[in-house]
Amino acid sequence: MNHIKExxxxxxxxxxxxxHRNSEWTGLGPILEEDIxxxxxxQDKIGQSQAIFQLLHExxxxxxxxxxxTRNANQFHNAVFTELPNGDYAFSTxxxxxxxxxxxLRFEMLANSSYEPLAKVSRKxxxxxxxxxxxxxxxxxxxxAATEESHARMQTALNECWNYALGMFEASEFEQQxxxxxxxxxxxxxxxRWLGAISPILTKATLTIPDESTWQPHTGGRKGIHTEHLQPxxxxxxxxxxxxxxxxx
Amino acid sequence: MYGNAYIDPxxxxxxxxxxxxxxxxxxxxxxxxxxxxxxxxxxxxxxxRKQLIRMIEQHAHSEIIGALPEGTWxxxxxxxxxxxxxxxxxxxxxxxxxxxxxxxxxxxxxxxAMINDLITGKSKYSxxxxxxxxxxxxxxxxxxxxxxxxxxxxVANAKGSYGPYCRALDRICTEESFxxxxxxxxxxxxxxxxxxxxxxxxxxxxxxxxxxxxFFGPSDKxxxxxxxxxxxxxxxxxNDDMRQQFLNMYVPKIxxxxxxxxDANLKKNEETGKWEYTEPDWDEFKRVINGDGPCxxxxxxxRRNAEERGRWVREALNTAQSKYVVPLA
Numbered sequence: 001m002n003h004i005k006e007x008x009x010x011x012x013x014x015x016x017x018x019x020h021r022n023s024e025w026t027g028l029g030p031i032l033e034e035d036i037x038x039x040x041x042x043q044d045k046i047g048q049s050q051a052i053f054q055l056l057h058e059x060x061x062x063x064x065x066x067x068x069x070t071r072n073a074n075q076f077h078n079a080v081f082t083e084l085p086n087g088d089y090a091f092s093t094x095x096x097x098x099x100x101x102x103x104x105l106r107f108e109m110l111a112n113s114s115y116e117p118l119a120k121v122s123r124k125x126x127x128x129x130x131x132x133x134x135x136x137x138x139x140x141x142x143x144x145a146a147t148e149e150s151h152a153r154m155q156t157a158l159n160e161c162w163n164y165a166l167g168m169f170e171a172s173e174f175e176q177q178x179x180x181x182x183x184x185x186x187x188x189x190x191x192x193r194w195l196g197a198i199s200p201i202l203t204k205a206t207l208t209i210p211d212e213s214t215w216q217p218h219t220g221g222r223k224g225i226h227t228e229h230l231q232p233x234x235x236x237x238x239x240x241x242x243x244x245x246x247x248x249x
Numbered sequence: 250m251y252g253n254a255y256i257d258p259x260x261x262x263x264x265x266x267x268x269x270x271x272x273x274x275x276x277x278x279x280x281x282x283x284x285x286x287x288x289x290x291x292x293x294x295x296x297x298r299k300q301l302i303r304m305i306e307q308h309a310h311s312e313i314i315g316a317l318p319e320g321t322w323x324x325x326x327x328x329x330x331x332x333x334x335x336x337x338x339x340x341x342x343x344x345x346x347x348x349x350x351x352x353x354x355x356x357x358x359x360x361x362a363m364i365n366d367l368i369t370g371k372s373k374y375s376x377x378x379x380x381x382x383x384x385x386x387x388x389x390x391x392x393x394x395x396x397x398x399x400x401x402x403x404v405a406n407a408k409g410s411y412g413p414y415c416r417a418l419d420r421i422c423t424e425e426s427f428x429x430x431x432x433x434x435x436x437x438x439x440x441x442x443x444x445x446x447x448x449x450x451x452x453x454x455x456x457x458x459x460x461x462x463x464f465f466g467p468s469d470k471x472x473x474x475x476x477x478x479x480x481x482x483x484x485x486x487x488n489d490d491m492r493q494q495f496l497n498m499y500v501p502k503i504x505x506x507x508x509x510x511x512d513a514n515l516k517k518n519e520e521t522g523k524w525e526y527t528e529p530d531w532d533e534f535k536r537v538i539n540g541d542g543p544c545x546x547x548x549x550x551x552r553r554n555a556e557e558r559g560r561w562v563r564e565a566l567n568t569a570q571s572k573y574v575v576p577l578a
Contacts, residue, residue: 020324023323023324023332023336024323024324026316026320026323026336026339026340026343027313027316027317027320027339027343027551027555028551028555028558029555029559030555030558030559030560030561030562030563031559031562031563031566032313032343032346032347032350033347034562035316035340035343036340036343036344036347039336039337039339039340039343040340042336043333043336043337043340046329046332046333046336047333050329050333064329065328065329068329069327069328088558089558089559089562142565142566143562143565146565146566146568147561147564147565149561149564149565150561150562150564150565153561233324236324236325237324237325239325240322240325240326240327240385241327241328243327243445244443244445244446247442247443247445247446248438248442249327249328249331249385249438249442
């Protein structure tokens with residue numbers, strides 16, 4: 001069961017942390033419509049993470065609230081990419097694109113997982129993610145090729161995101177078991193499909209993927225090794241909950 | 250969520266209908282008296298347009314500024330249920346701003362011009378958002394009682410005469426009624442919770458009571474001005490009437506929860522049916538609305554910063570092919 005739990009933890013943590021970051025745009029977006037869009041995506045992602053924590057709970061882990069709101073950074077398995085601060089709108093939008101395309105492909109794969117509870121959740125989630133990817137593609141294409149400034153900002157964001165994005169595909173110690181039991185087709189396969197999916201959009205946006213010789217995936221997140229940005233995020237997230245974790249809020 | 254539009258009491262009423270065509274004005278007033286709605290392309294007095302723009306614009310600004318004190322609690326909301334609900338609530342408020350800016354645009358002022366007037370301090374927004382939300386319980390009290398006040402105001406205004414504003418308000422009120430349930434559920438949870446939680450919510454209520462009493466604005470002077478705006482169904486109820494309605498609906502509910510309202514003089518006079526209370530400090534109200542509240546500078550700075558940081562995105566959208574379109578009402 002450990003292999004399934006590990007898979008579920010990293011997905012749930014990714015969604016919780018990226019959802020939290022998306023929600024930080026509330027009230028601060030470049031246009032009202034984007035405030036609203038990032039808030040919608042945040043709600044979907046937090047809801048999706050709750051659904052996966054619920055699967056973990058059914059496998060004997062603690063309640064979703066307890067798991068999400070009381071662990072420390074070194075107990076989180078999210079990719080480091082998701083915990084980085086929002087930066088400017090270019091960084092947030094680029095991360096949204098690179099992350100959501102990967103997540104959509106991940107959930108499409110998992111919709112056929114031999115682990116039926118996850119397959120069932122994945123079939124629902126991939127329907128929601130379709131809109132996140134549609135939103136991301138629209139903005140990447142638009143901003144990549146609009147003005148000199150927007151192009152420069154988006155290219156800089158892509159360069160800054162790249163190695164962190166590659167870190168999303170950090171292999172699990174259970175990789176072979178997950179593949180052989182047909183639970184998940186594996187991070188290496190996912191990464192290939194992801195590269196195939198993002199390339200045409202980035203080309204359309206006149207943006208260039210950094211040269212392969214510079215690729216150095218920023219891994220560690222899956223094993224609980226995080227940047228200095230995660231613990232403050234978690235402290236903030238759990239500030240009220242920890243006043244009394246046994247109380248009903 | 251929003252209180253009443255702030256109308257400057259020093260504004261001279263004499264000019265309000267000066268120079269208007271008396272026949273058109275009479276027709277316009279007759280339509281309103283018959284309960285008809287005025288639509289964007291219809292004839293309307295200059296002052297009607299001006300007051301509506303001011304009112305809808307202030308309302309829209311209040312929605313986006315109001316998202317700031319509550320928004321700071323999204324990242325700290327305790328547990329999945331509260332986090333998801335608060336995100337959805339604040340998102341609704343931003344959506345209300347979008348609806349309202351569109352309604353105001355039908356009267357001839359662009360969203361950009363309105364936001365510019367907000368961040369340069371030229372136009373107002375509801376005074377309550379110049380106070381800080383210190384704890385989670387403050388965010389809960391705001392969601393319950395400020396939204397409750399807003400509903401009273403907005404249900405009244407939804408019966409006004411300008412079609413696009415009324416239609417926006419109908420939808421807003423539907424959403425606000427969920428906010429009210431959300432806020433009430435939060436306050437009930439705290440008020441019936443642990444001693445720490447009960448203390449938190451009582452302290453938040455103590456902090457928010459004066460802004461809540463200020464929320465509907467000072468007593469209206471019965472002036473020519475107010476009378477015409479009420480005849481035109483721009484202003485639908487007096488500030489005092491709305492405050493009374495609020496007290497009547499919510500003070501008993503607050504007491505039911507075992508909470509104390511921090512006003513020893515608050516009681517209902519059974520003979521008159523009116524609530525009596527300590528007169529709020531209107532000097533403070535004026536100070537805050539004119540820019541000197543605990544959070545005015547911070548709120549506008551956050552908004553200005555967001556506008557500044559988003560400029561390149563708006564410029565990227567604004568290509569040679571794009572043209573300005575007034576939204577459909």
